[in-house]
Amino acid sequence: MPEDTEDNELNAKRWAWWRTVSARLEDASSWEVLWRLRVFWGTQGPTAKQAALLRQFIPEFKGRSITEVGEWLAGTAWKEWRTLFAEDARRLQKEAEARGFRVETVQEGLDDPAIAHVRSLLRAHGDAHPEAARYWISFLPSFHEGGCILVTLGPGESLVSVASRAQHETVPVPDERGLRFLEELAALDPLGIPGGNQIGLDGIYLTCLVEERQGRREFSTWSPDPKQYPREHGFVWAVYQLAADLIRDPVTCRFLEEMFGYLNDNDERLPVRHFDEVPRRIRLFGSLSSMKAKALEALFASVSPDEPLLMDLSSFEGMGTSQYPLFARFHSRPGRTAWWVNRIATMQLLGAGLPRSHLHDTLEAARAALLDAS
Structure with a gap:
């Protein structure tokens, strides 16, 4: 894919939600408008006097010295808040303007x-x-x-x-x-x-x-x-x-x-959730890189060989083919495994050699397959 086309697609995704939210402005009875607010003081950071004034109304600066505030904001021209409710934006604007700061507010969207x-x-x-x-x-x-x-x-x-x-x-x-x-x-x-x-x-x-x-x-x-x-x-x-x-x-x-x-700050941490249900359900979501192979092996090893298990891959986003043997080996254990799958999981589990009869499109179907076999 050409680089400029890829960038355009990323930008389209990035702003899709904001366009959707903005379109709801005409029917905003159940939505609250959110605001972006900037407080300006100059081009090279606040003066000592301005730093002292900022300490008076900006929550994260209260209790800090004038020097600390000045060092924190050195080289900046403003401080910005995003997704503020109208009440909070009005309060900040009033506090800032009362101390001589210029304030800029922009409607940012609507609150769900x-x-x-x-x-x-x-x-x-x-x-x-x-x-x-x-x-x-x-x-x-x-x-x-x-x-x-x-x-x-x-x-x-x-x-x-x-x-x-x-x-x-x-x-x-x-x-x-x-x-x-x-x-x-x-x-x-x-x-x-x-x-x-x-x-x-x-x-x-x-x-x-x-x-x-x-x-x-x-x-x-x-x-x-x-x-x-x-x-x-x-x-x-x-x-x-x-x-x-x-x-x-x-x-x-x-x-x-x-x-x-x-x-997630750990490339080796699995995107997994455990549900204490009968039969037990383990949910893998997102994608699995090769760096998660050891964690995946440990997860599969933690399941009793004879335990019936529902593996939930309904939000799965994919894995490399190097992970296929791990899934095939786990499925071949004595205990029955039913897989709740989406399109991507179906394609990849079939590629790993799992039988189509053990892959199910709904949670109810996967659960019924386990209960009927018990």
């Missing part, structure tokens, strides 16, 4: 009603339980639809909510899993996470909120590399993994699987 619903859960929980903990991430990826994750911990029931594509799901967080999540965050000191790394073209823009008894912290980050930005990445991954462990709705699961490709 499901995301607006989860945002309302955040506000309601904060009003009812100001002393409790809340963790929020908004996802704005380059090539997929955006979404959000909200974690609310106590008092009473702890919950995780996920929203995308006009669909939202809220499920309880078991006490043991919630404690493990809090331990992961405690190691990161979430109220001190700096955020603010540079924005790129291909990746994901993340806006994060931490609300705990000890304080409140907002920060944004772009595709945080775990080596350069370990705390930003650690926070995002902990929230993401909690949701991925518990969410079950097919639409919200698909959103989380798409985000995995943006957030």
